[in-house]
Amino acid sequence: MGYIRPPSMAQGEMLTAQQWNQYIVNNMAEGIPGKFAAKGDLLMGGGADLSTRLASPQDYYHNGKGLRITNGVPAWDIADVAVVSRTTLYELQAQEDFAPILFNNIHLQSDNFITMSSNDVRFTVLRTGHYISSFYVSLLTGVGSGAPAGAIYRIYCGVFNSAGTLLARYLLAEYVEKVAHGAHYTQALRGHVAFALTAGWRLQLQITNNHQLRIQNGYWSTRRVK
Amino acid sequence: MAYTRPPYKTFRQELNADDWNTYVRDNFEAGAPAIFTTKGDIAVASDIETAIRLPIGNDNYYLRVNTAETAGVGWSSFEKAKMTRASNQSIANATTTTILWNSETFDNGGLANPANGRMTAPSPGIFELRSKLVILRGAQTLAAGEQMWLTLYKNGGALIHLDWYTAEVTRDSWLYMTLEGQFIDRALNAGDYYTVTLTHYIGGAVDVAHTSSFFEMERV
Numbered sequence: 001m002g003y004i005r006p007p008s009m010a011q012g013e014m015l016t017a018q019q020w021n022q023y024i025v026n027n028m029a030e031g032i033p034g035k036f037a038a039k040g041d042l043l044m045g046g047g048a049d050l051s052t053r054l055a056s057p058q059d060y061y062h063n064g065k066g067l068r069i070t071n072g073v074p075a076w077d078i079a080d081v082a083v084v085s086r087t088t089l090y091e092l093q094a095q096e097d098f099a100p101i102l103f104n105n106i107h108l109q110s111d112n113f114i115t116m117s118s119n120d121v122r123f124t125v126l127r128t129g130h131y132i133s134s135f136y137v138s139l140l141t142g143v144g145s146g147a148p149a150g151a152i153y154r155i156y157c158g159v160f161n162s163a164g165t166l167l168a169r170y171l172l173a174e175y176v177e178k179v180a181h182g183a184h185y186t187q188a189l190r191g192h193v194a195f196a197l198t199a200g201w202r203l204q205l206q207i208t209n210n211h212q213l214r215i216q217n218g219y220w221s222t223r224r225v226k
Numbered sequence: 227m228a229y230t231r232p233p234y235k236t237f238r239q240e241l242n243a244d245d246w247n248t249y250v251r252d253n254f255e256a257g258a259p260a261i262f263t264t265k266g267d268i269a270v271a272s273d274i275e276t277a278i279r280l281p282i283g284n285d286n287y288y289l290r291v292n293t294a295e296t297a298g299v300g301w302s303s304f305e306k307a308k309m310t311r312a313s314n315q316s317i318a319n320a321t322t323t324t325i326l327w328n329s330e331t332f333d334n335g336g337l338a339n340p341a342n343g344r345m346t347a348p349s350p351g352i353f354e355l356r357s358k359l360v361i362l363r364g365a366q367t368l369a370a371g372e373q374m375w376l377t378l379y380k381n382g383g384a385l386i387h388l389d390w391y392t393a394e395v396t397r398d399s400w401l402y403m404t405l406e407g408q409f410i411d412r413a414l415n416a417g418d419y420y421t422v423t424l425t426h427y428i429g430g431a432v433d434v435a436h437t438s439s440f441f442e443m444e445r446v
Contacts, residue, residue: 017235025232032258036271040298063351064445066288188390
């Protein structure tokens with residue numbers, strides 16, 4: 001089915017069933033409101049004399065988003081966003097190998113943004129664009145034999161391409177123990193980074209710690225801003 | 227006038243007045259451009275095969291998905307609001323206290339309520355909440371191990387800590403501290419509201435300064 005431009009009729013000519021079916025029934029089905037299928041639909045051109053239904057997804061990730069051109073056609077934007085959190089503490093032995101921070105709870109995500117396994121958490125961006133990544137992590141230091149003055153804890157965001165090759169690593173926050181202590185001090189680290197990412201690239205929040213510590217709680221979010 | 231899908235006709239079946247009135251006249255009346263009344267109108271579906279007129283919005287409004295609208299879309303500005311304190315707020319020791327943001331800097335979309343310090347989601351969706359507290363020492367020293375933290379609440383319940391500070395060493399000459407953070411959350415319902423609280427164990431009351439402290443909410 002598709003819209004077919006009706007011909008002119010001559011004086012005295014009768015409308016046939018075939019003409020009715022084509023120019024009334026079928027053409028109406030290609031227009032407004034015949035083509036509408038659900039709340040929020042708009043009708044846009046798909047070419048000359050061709051209409052295409054533009055659906056508006058009625059969900060959390062589209063609500064409040066605007067119409068933008070994507071791949072050459074109008075489309076409703078989506079909030080590309082993911083948030084993970086840590087709800088229970090876990091211990092990390094001293095290491096400087098950029099260990100992934102192991103969040104254990106998916107707070108929210110659009111389009112399966114998050115890959116989470118027992119030893120890795122990654123965000124994989126689905127659309128090329130500009131993104132902001134933010135984190136907050138509460139550290140319990142002085143675990144075990146106590147923290148020496150000068151113990152260093154650093155948190156990075158690693159950017160990998162779709163093949164898993166590390167492209168860049170950004171230092172987001174650093175904490176250095178000012179004095180030696182055996183008590184468990186809770187220290188919060190937080191930071192942000194903005195970057196241009198290509199569809200398929202992956203992000204991983206990483207830590208180096210030259211002294212044993214516990215990660216108590218925290219969260220990590222990434223969202224597209226353009 | 228409602229749209230009614232016209233039936234196919236068979237060979238030599240006649241077109242009668244009812245066909246014309248229902249399937250041609252009424253259907254045209256239920257569609258575009260017959261439902262348009264004003265420049266800028268858009269025809270939008272409110273349901274299957276049902277079009278309604280969406281009047282043009284205000285200047286600088288955007289056409290956006292809005293599940294709360296009959297049309298499922300609507301013209302509006304991007305929701306974003308900021309509140310601050312009009313004066314310092316005293317926070318007692320060892321008492322989780324809600325910050326009463328009582329001055330509205332801006333409010334696009336009706337999120338801010340300076341009467342109770344809440345940010346409220348106007349409709350379901352994803353929002354970023356940001357807050358910063360500048361905390362004045364007053365007469366308090368800060369002993370090693372003393373703590374303060376900033377927490378985001380949702381609908382009256384603690385949602386997540388935004389920041390946490392522990393003094394490693396005793397500081398008796400500090401002027402101010404800052405706690406700040408942001409979190410992205412999904413508001414499931416229109417009316418879901420957010421507040422921030424400060425909790426500290428410094429030994430005596432401190433002030434949240436009206437200068438530079440803020441609470442923001444923005445749809446993402």
